[in-house]
Amino acid sequence: MAELSYSSYLQMETLLSLQKTQIPETADRTVVLAEHFFIVAHQSCELWLKQAVADLSLVRDLLSSPCSPEDAAETSVELLQRVAELLRVLHEQVLVLERLSLRHFVQFRPYLGTASGAQSQQFRVLGRMLGDGEGEGELYRAFVENATHQGSTVADVCRLGIAGGSLHRVAEALLDVGNGYWRWKVAHVGLMSKMVGGQQGTGGTSGEDFLMRRITIPFPELRRLRGALHAEELAPTPA
Numbered sequence: 001m002a003e004l005s006y007s008s009y010l011q012m013e014t015l016l017s018l019q020k021t022q023i024p025e026t027a028d029r030t031v032v033l034a035e036h037f038f039i040v041a042h043q044s045c046e047l048w049l050k051q052a053v054a055d056l057s058l059v060r061d062l063l064s065s066p067c068s069p070e071d072a073a074e075t076s077v078e079l080l081q082r083v084a085e086l087l088r089v090l091h092e093q094v095l096v097l098e099r100l101s102l103r104h105f106v107q108f109r110p111y112l113g114t115a116s117g118a119q120s121q122q123f124r125v126l127g128r129m130l131g132d133g134e135g136e137g138e139l140y141r142a143f144v145e146n147a148t149h150q151g152s153t154v155a156d157v158c159r160l161g162i163a164g165g166s167l168h169r170v171a172e173a174l175l176d177v178g179n180g181y182w183r184w185k186v187a188h189v190g191l192m193s194k195m196v197g198g199q200q201g202t203g204g205t206s207g208e209d210f211l212m213r214r215i216t217i218p219f220p221e222l223r224r225l226r227g228a229l230h231a232e233e234l235a236p237t238p239a
């Protein structure tokens with residue numbers, strides 16, 4: 001077997017051959033490079049998404065398993081914290097793309113045809129896990145199951161705070177992930193509106209309006225239960 005090197009291990013030749021620009025090679029070099037930049041940003045997003053989706057799938061499976069629910073919760077905290085960082089990186093990828101010059105984008109955008117980020121399968125899976133637009137997602141349901149296996153409820157976890165141990169840490173990490181996702185969505189609309197204004201998206205949607213309506217903040221029940229603590233605090237204590 002051939003000895004591994006940096007480039008054979010990472011399959012560099014294949015990796016670096018995957019940035020195929022659509023604009024003709026004869027176009028202005030700055031425009032070709034701008035499209036290359038656009039492709040690299042999207043491909044990087046998809047790679048980090050691959051990691052995030054795999055990490056979250058493991059969290060979902062761990063949390064919903066009845067075996068060693070507390071160990072599962074602790075491992076889930078580590079993974080959720082990692083995903084929160086990945087979402088920070090994904091957010092930054094959007095900010096990086098703000099350095100795409102509009103005058104270059106207008107020249108290569110027609111070559112994108114009907115290709116659109118809205119067709120990203122991995123984003124769809126991420127949305128399903130986080131419950132984007134459909135109430136509570138797979139992750140939150142798994143968290144509820146884990147609390148049940150530990151003889152608790154999400155309301156109790158919120159009430160107990162740090163005394164809730166690993167379940168409290170999972171709840172906090174879920175919120176970090178949820179807020180990171182929301183931040184990505186907001187930044188993406190900002191980028192989109194800067195780059196195409198009120199124009200339609202390449203995927204055929206109205207663009208800005210469509211994306212504004214799609215901004216959701218995951219884990220509504222967890223947020224509601226936490227918020228309810230304020231009302232409990234104000235309620236008179238029974239005599």
Ligand code: HEM
Nearest residue numbers: 042045116117118120123192195201202203204205207214
């Ligand atoms: C110049 C940069 C970008 C522009 C102008 C842009 C524009 C748009 C538009 C207009 C839509 C609505 C669907 C459509 O009609 O096409 C959309 C959706 C989307 N884009 Fe982008 N986008 C950009 C960068 C990115 C990047 C870097 C990603 C990361 C992979 C991304 C991922 C997505 C996703 C996941 C959706 C669906 C969002 C949802 O359903 O809430 N976009 N984009």
